[in-house]
Amino acid sequence: xxxxxKKYRKIIHIDMDAFxxxxxxxxxxxxxxxxxxxxxxxxxxxxxxxxxxxxxYGVGSAMPGYKVKELCPQIIFVPPRFDAYKExxxxxxxxxxxxxxxxxxxxxxxxxxxxxxxxxxEAIATDLALRIKxxxxxxxxxxxxxxxxxxKFIAKIASDMNKPDGITVIKPSQAIxxxxxxxxxxxxxxxxxxxxxxxxxxxxxxxxLKKYSKIELAQNFGKSGSFYFDIVRGIxxxxxxxxxxxxxxxxxxxxxxxxxxxxxxxxxxxKIIDKFFARLQKADNYGRTITLKVKTSEFKTITRSxxxxxxxxxxxxxxxxxxxxxxxAMREFEAIRxxxxxxxxxxxxxxxxxxxxxx
Ligand code: TTP
Ligand code: MG
Numbered sequence: 001x002x003x004x005x006k007k008y009r010k011i012i013h014i015d016m017d018a019f020x021x022x023x024x025x026x027x028x029x030x031x032x033x034x035x036x037x038x039x040x041x042x043x044x045x046x047x048x049x050x051x052x053x054x055x056x057y058g059v060g061s062a063m064p065g066y067k068v069k070e071l072c073p074q075i076i077f078v079p080p081r082f083d084a085y086k087e088x089x090x091x092x093x094x095x096x097x098x099x100x101x102x103x104x105x106x107x108x109x110x111x112x113x114x115x116x117x118x119x120x121x122e123a124i125a126t127d128l129a130l131r132i133k134x135x136x137x138x139x140x141x142x143x144x145x146x147x148x149x150x151x152k153f154i155a156k157i158a159s160d161m162n163k164p165d166g167i168t169v170i171k172p173s174q175a176i177x178x179x180x181x182x183x184x185x186x187x188x189x190x191x192x193x194x195x196x197x198x199x200x201x202x203x204x205x206x207x208x209l210k211k212y213s214k215i216e217l218a219q220n221f222g223k224s225g226s227f228y229f230d231i232v233r234g235i236x237x238x239x240x241x242x243x244x245x246x247x248x249x250x251x252x253x254x255x256x257x258x259x260x261x262x263x264x265x266x267x268x269x270x271k272i273i274d275k276f277f278a279r280l281q282k283a284d285n286y287g288r289t290i291t292l293k294v295k296t297s298e299f300k301t302i303t304r305s306x307x308x309x310x311x312x313x314x315x316x317x318x319x320x321x322x323x324x325x326x327x328x329a330m331r332e333f334e335a336i337r338x339x340x341x342x343x344x345x346x347x348x349x350x351x352x353x354x355x356x357x358x359x
Contacts, residue, residue: 008172009116010125011240013147013155014132016092016109017164021051022142023085024078034076040065041077048080052164085109088140095135099128104240109144110159112152114240126169133167151236154178156188175234180207187231194221206232246348249283250291251276252340258297260335265326268339273322276341277315286311287343290318292325295338304328311347 016022020038025031035054040047040063047068050059057072068075089108096103102114115128122128129146136144143165147158150172158168170178184203185195201220203209209217209232217225230236253272259265280286290312291305304325312318322341 008150009114010118010128011149011152011155012113012115012125012129012132013152013159014092014096014111014113014129014136014144015147015159015163016088016136016142016144018049018051018055019088019109019142020049020080020085021054021078023081023088025051026141027084028078031076031078035059035072035074036076036078037063037065037068038078038080040068041079045077088142091140092136092144095132095139098135099132102240102242104242112155112240126167129167129169133165149175151234152238152240153188153231153236154234157182157186160186172234179232179234180205180210182206184209187228189224189227189231194224197221246285246346248291248342248344249279249285249287249346250340250342251279252293252338254295254338255336258335258337262330265330265336265339266323269322269326270319272339272341273315273319276343277318280313280343285343285346285348286313287347288312288345289343290321290325291342291344292322292329293338293340293342294326294329294333294336296333297335297337299337300333302329302332307345312343 021036024036024038031051033053034051035057036051037047037054037059038049039045042065045065047059047061047063047065049061050068054068054072054075059068059072059075065077068077085108092109093103093105093111096111096113099120100113100115100118103111105111113132115122115125118128120128125148129148133144133146136142145159145163145166146168147155147160148167148169149155149158154170154175158170161168183205184190184198185192187195190198197220198204198209203212209228212229214226214229217229219225221228251272253268255268259268288309288311289305289307291303293301293303295301306321306325312321
């Protein structure tokens with residue numbers, strides 16, 4: 001008889017415990033063991049999160065300050081320090097990178113890791129998850145919770161089941177029963193509105209959901225219907241998508257007709273600088289190197305670049321450099337048909353390497 005040879009993936013989902021609040025308690029011993037809320041202190045402020053001590057009173061995320069006070073009069077409101085959270089976020093990503101390159105961060109404090117193949121040649125994903133938890137604790141003095149399974153959907157739900165400082169492993173053979181017993185409101189991807197709609201249809205658990213055909217679910221939930229149909233049967237082949245590190249950011253324009261006139265070229269360059277700068281601002285990502293590229297009417301490509309020691313965030317400075325580069329390039333062409341600007345040595349790239357930019 002043929003053996004079941006299906007090879008399952010090994011996926012870990014890591015999520016920091018009461019993230020912002022834990023960082024505040026770590027950095028200020030006076031806050032330890034106390035109910036605190038990060039944010040929400042101002043007149044109209046809402047909380048970002050609350051310590052576990054505060055959660056006992058029902059305090060949670062996205063709650064207005066007055067409501068928090070009602071629930072827990074002794075609450076301590078702490079203003080958020082995003083730089084500190086970002087630093088931890090980068091620290092944990094560096095820890096993940098010791099194990100695998102297939103890392104998909106979902107936010108500051110959580111990520112999926114595909115460890116089917118991993119840098120430790122370790123076959124047991126649970127052991128890897130425990131090692132990651134230990135390294136995070138040792139290096140950040142913070143705890144996290146882990147979910148381990150063969151797909152993203154179950155790993156994500158699992159990481160939430162034994163918080164704080166927990167680990168939950170759901171093996172492929174346990175998945176069906178796990179999903180049948182699971183309340184639909186815990187399904188990752190089922191929002192509050194959908195959960196209410198499902199409950200109105202008598203769907204409270206995975207087992208209830210299974211009674212509906214794919215067509216019925218599509219009729220009620222549109223495209224998501226077939227997702228629910230598959231997911232409740234443990235079918236989730238979505239890959240863990242590693243974030244691509246951007247090496248450059250830029251724009252270029254092919255001109256309608258070849259340009260010869262210097263003034264016209266500068267006019268086009270001005271427009272490109274505007275767009276280019278807007279792009280950098282939008283990405284909130286700046287580079288230390290600016291490259292100008294032109295394609296001549298003879299289809300020859302010329303590039304000129306200049307690097308600085310600091311991130312080029314000032315539009316006038318960028319303009320000055322672009323003009324200078326154009327001047328250099330102009331010696332080599334009569335007419336151009338394409339012109340563009342690129343920024344490289346980007347901030348985001350260096351942060352991935354673990355350096356924090358000072359400029
Ligand atoms: P979560 O992981 O959702 O929450 P948490 O880490 O505080 O608690 P848990 O132990 O249950 O995982 O979010 C991570 C951080 O994101 C959280 O510490 C604060 C921030 N956040 C907001 O700013 N607004 C929000 O509405 C939520 C949910 C989180
Ligand atoms: Mg969290």
